[in-house]
Amino acid sequence: MAKKISILIVDDEESVRDSLFNWFIEDGYHVECAEDARKALTLLESEEFDIILADIKMPGMDGLEMLKRIKALRKDSIVIMMTAFATVDTAVQALKDGAFDYVTKPFDPDDLSHLIRNASKQITLSEENEILKVKVISLENVEDLIGSSEAMKNVLHQIESVAQSNASVIITGESGTGKELVARAIHANSSRKFFPLVSVHCGALSESLLESELFGHEKGAFTGAVYNRKGRFEMADSGTIFLDEIATISQKMQVELLRVLESKKFVRVGGNKEIASDFRVICATNRDLKTMVEKGLFREDLFYRLNVVNINVPPLRERIDDIPLLVEYFIKKYCTSMNRPLITIEPAALKRLEEFSFPGNIRELENMIERAIVVGNGKKISLKDLPLGREVVNPTFESLDDLEKHHISQILSKYDWNISATAKALKIDRVTLYNKIKKYDLKPAGK
Amino acid sequence: MKVENIVLISIGYFETNLLEKVLHEVEHEFMVPVRIKEGHLDLSEYYNPARNQYDANKLLKEIDATFALDQDKTLGIFDVDLFIPILTYIFGQAFLNGRSGIASLYRLRNERYGIKSDEKIFVDRIRKEIIHELGHSFGLIHCSNPTCVMRSSTYVEDIDQKNHHFCNTCKAELMKHETTGK
Numbered sequence: 001m002a003k004k005i006s007i008l009i010v011d012d013e014e015s016v017r018d019s020l021f022n023w024f025i026e027d028g029y030h031v032e033c034a035e036d037a038r039k040a041l042t043l044l045e046s047e048e049f050d051i052i053l054a055d056i057k058m059p060g061m062d063g064l065e066m067l068k069r070i071k072a073l074r075k076d077s078i079v080i081m082m083t084a085f086a087t088v089d090t091a092v093q094a095l096k097d098g099a100f101d102y103v104t105k106p107f108d109p110d111d112l113s114h115l116i117r118n119a120s121k122q123i124t125l126s127e128e129n130e131i132l133k134v135k136v137i138s139l140e141n142v143e144d145l146i147g148s149s150e151a152m153k154n155v156l157h158q159i160e161s162v163a164q165s166n167a168s169v170i171i172t173g174e175s176g177t178g179k180e181l182v183a184r185a186i187h188a189n190s191s192r193k194f195f196p197l198v199s200v201h202c203g204a205l206s207e208s209l210l211e212s213e214l215f216g217h218e219k220g221a222f223t224g225a226v227y228n229r230k231g232r233f234e235m236a237d238s239g240t241i242f243l244d245e246i247a248t249i250s251q252k253m254q255v256e257l258l259r260v261l262e263s264k265k266f267v268r269v270g271g272n273k274e275i276a277s278d279f280r281v282i283c284a285t286n287r288d289l290k291t292m293v294e295k296g297l298f299r300e301d302l303f304y305r306l307n308v309v310n311i312n313v314p315p316l317r318e319r320i321d322d323i324p325l326l327v328e329y330f331i332k333k334y335c336t337s338m339n340r341p342l343i344t345i346e347p348a349a350l351k352r353l354e355e356f357s358f359p360g361n362i363r364e365l366e367n368m369i370e371r372a373i374v375v376g377n378g379k380k381i382s383l384k385d386l387p388l389g390r391e392v393v394n395p396t397f398e399s400l401d402d403l404e405k406h407h408i409s410q411i412l413s414k415y416d417w418n419i420s421a422t423a424k425a426l427k428i429d430r431v432t433l434y435n436k437i438k439k440y441d442l443k444p445a446g447k
Numbered sequence: 448m449k450v451e452n453i454v455l456i457s458i459g460y461f462e463t464n465l466l467e468k469v470l471h472e473v474e475h476e477f478m479v480p481v482r483i484k485e486g487h488l489d490l491s492e493y494y495n496p497a498r499n500q501y502d503a504n505k506l507l508k509e510i511d512a513t514f515a516l517d518q519d520k521t522l523g524i525f526d527v528d529l530f531i532p533i534l535t536y537i538f539g540q541a542f543l544n545g546r547s548g549i550a551s552l553y554r555l556r557n558e559r560y561g562i563k564s565d566e567k568i569f570v571d572r573i574r575k576e577i578i579h580e581l582g583h584s585f586g587l588i589h590c591s592n593p594t595c596v597m598r599s600s601t602y603v604e605d606i607d608q609k610n611h612h613f614c615n616t617c618k619a620e621l622m623k624h625e626t627t628g629k
Contacts, residue, residue, distance in 0.1 A: 013532065015502075015504055015531075015532045016532045016533055018504055019504060019531035019532050019533045019534065020533055022504075022531075022540055022542075022543070023531070023533070023534070023540075025543050025588070026540070026541075026543060026583055026588055026589055026599075027588060027589045027599065028588035028589060082533075105532070105533055106530070106532065106533050106534050106535050107533055107534055107535070108534070108535055108601075109534050109535070109536070109537065109601045110601040110602070112533070112534065113599065113601070
């Protein structure tokens with residue numbers, strides 16, 4: 001249903017206020033009046049109006065001064081100035097200061113309706129524009145969800161079944177597995193897809209910043225709050241809010257969040273008006289929330305409120321079958337964005353990628369491919385283009401002996417079991433190398 | 448509260464039988480009995496010499512205070528040029544979802560625009576203007592349907608474009624008002 005346009009009339013003459021009030025209310029607008037600029041500004045601090053129709057000549061603060069203050073409060077406000085004494089100078093000044101239009105009293109009835117219709121159209125277009133921008137972003141990123149492995153098919157199936165409902169979802173998985181992409185896919189396949197998907201990275205914000213980010217703030221609520229600002233919950237009205245790294249939020253914010261999730265109502269920081277918003281919540285974390293609940297670090301009631309559906313995104317090492325597809329996808333993505341011809345990957349390099357453990361998951365693979373395209377010869381990605389040497393710091397090696405055994409074995413393979421060359425590379429003498437081979441029972445591959 | 452009567456009050460000098468010509472259609476649109484009365488007001492109190500027009504805001508308040516009853520919808524009908532401070536003229540106005548309204552015949556005649564007099568068109572415009580203002584008093588707002596009587600009209604040509612019936616949407620709203628009183 002179309003939103004009802006709200007109009008604030010500011011004029012010191014009661015008869016003008018009454019006339020405009022009656023006229024607009026018959027057109028079905030939501031209308032309020034203020035008799036001077038001071039009262040209008042007070043009203044604007046607690047309530048938002050789509051259109052402000054203000055007289056220029058008023059006792060106390062005049063309309064032009066009020067226009068500047070309204071623009072300082074909310075720069076996208078539509079303000080129409082009116083006066084009984086039109087001069088070119090004041091009209092030009094009003095338009096320079098950001099007025100939408102300028103009219104002379106009394107108006108022709110048709111002019112007034114026309115003016116408001118144009119302003120309403122502008123509001124609708126701006127809102128549609130914002131929604132479409134978000135929609136384009138969210139649909140683009142769904143394509144990044146690549147995979148044909150059983151594990152990934154299972155995730156896609158879960159996305160499909162949960163998307164159409166309004167249920168809260170917690171997406172779990174290691175860092176870099178693509179949890180945000182799963183959230184975008186759920187949103188893009190839901191009935192809320194034409195409304196915004198608003199993301200908040202909870203871990204990146206301090207408690208007070210997160211509060212202001214989620215609930216918004218009123219001008220002057222704290223140092224630096226120079227504008228009224230909508231919070232993410234308000235921006236996500238009719239859409240979805242994605243709370244990434246939910247496990248990092250403080251106990252106080254957990255209480256606040258639970259209250260908002262239950263009532264779908266909140267108050268901006270420094271404000272006193274309750275705002276309602278219809279949003280769906282999707283959270284993500286790389287931590288085990290259930291254990292956190294047991295240890296008393298995460299509220300149990302909030303956990304159950306959020307954990308209606310749990311989707312676990314598997315790490316890349318558990319979906320090795322998807323690596324060729326992902327490599328192909330990232331090559332295409334980066335070659336296109338760097339405006340280079342499409343290249344391929346050598347089978348040996350691909351095999352090594354399939355053997356790699358990828359502690360950083362898909363994000364690490366993506367960075368690796370991007371780097372290989374930048375540093376490579378522009379034809380094929382080879383082994384030397386891949387920074388796979390870092391595998392020696394694989395966390396599965398707990399003892400120094402394990403690490404040493406693995407490293408010596410790798411260097412021996414590299415030099416085809418040439419003892420002299422290997423000892424030289426390892427900067428140890430040949431006798432020591434023999435001792436190590438014996439100690440770790442190392443043998444050439446195939447023997 | 449259920450509306451008991453619609454009361455049309457003619458104020459000033461014009462043929463009272465004009466209202467009798469529209470009575471039947473008004474009754475039919477609202478399904479409420481319509482009564483016609485004569486009222487007396489000293490219009491000089493509402494005259495604005497600077498604009499050579501009559502103050503519609505003051506007249507509406509006067510009709511509401513002097514003639515209107517809670518159980519009725521009362522419409523004051525004048526034959527003078529009405530204005531509100533912000534607009535050059537109006538055909539009429541009403542309290543939205545209130546108990547009263549006003550309408551003027553002054554700008555509804557063809558001869559006002561240098562065109563040959565036409566009684567049929569004149570009565571047709573009166574009928575539409577009365578039903579339109581009463582519609583507001585029953586809580587209806589302007590309608591975007593080009594043929595609905597609640598379509599906003601700036602010029603007489605706009606009044607001629609629409610008919611004197613409510614569209615289905617406005618009719619449904621009217622029924623809701625009759626049931627709930629809101």
